[in-house]
Amino acid sequence: MTDQPRRGRRPAGQSTRSVVLDAARAEFDERGYEAVSLRGVARRAGVDPGTVRHWFTDKAELFAATLGLVDIDPSAVARAAADGPVEGLGERLVRSVTQMWDADGGATVRVVVPAIMADPGLRTLLQHFLGAEVLGPIVRRLEVSDAELRSALAGSQVAGLMMLRYVVGVEPVASLPADDLAVLVGPNLQRYLTGDLPPVPPAR
Structure with a gap:
């Protein structure tokens, strides 16, 4: 069984938004655009889904952010x-x-x-x-x-x-x-x- 990331305090200098973006890029790379969900990104990043939605209203906006937009x-x-x-x-x-x-x-x-x-x-x-x-x-x-x-x-x-x-x-x-x-x-x-x-x- 794969260990899930723990939710909690981030290391110094590592913002929650950057953690979410890193997790999103990994999810998109591994699963493809259609199969990715905000909930799956949150799980991978070790945060609540509401935290992801605080930064990104939907999957399209999240993907655009991974491109640097x-x-x-x-x-x-x-x-x-x-x-x-x-x-x-x-x-x-x-x-x-x-x-x-x-x-x-x-x-x-x-x-x-x-x-x-x-x-x-x-x-x-x-x-x-x-x-x-x-x-x-x-x-x-x-x-x-x-x-x-x-x-x-x-x-x-x-x-x-x-x-x-x-x-x-x-x-x-x-x-x-x-x-x-x-x-x-x-x-x-x-x-x-x-x-x-x-x-x-x-x-x-």
Whole structure:
């Protein structure tokens, strides 16, 4: 039987939040995004579930914190963008994403993206996180049979925009206001989301 961590006073210099984050990273690495629960993280960290919820309201926010995202919740941004008429969803999504990452001038993207790319475990976890928490709200909002394909295509456009704007710094994309980018790029996302797509041949 595996010994469970004891609940109690932490060693000097070891904050409860950092202990929870360490436990969460271990849980995500071992179990995968879908199988992890806040209660399981609390058990591993040796704290009460309420302590985990004091710092992180849900699993998506906890996972974002393990990636080094501070005060940023991509899943909340996706849910907010999806909350509204399907018409205009592409423009809302571009505007919401760019405003979120513009808050610190793109510094978070420039730090987090290379760290994720250098860590195979994080790349795998990020794939599941994006599917469940970021693209998921869009899939549910579209309510069509090819919603997963459409949302993934839109996500590829957003990912490319983020790389050009924040990591590579290609002008004038890097310095355009978020509203202007939304007007320019939003229609491309909207075509992916609701427009006519050419037929895709079946996989061999």
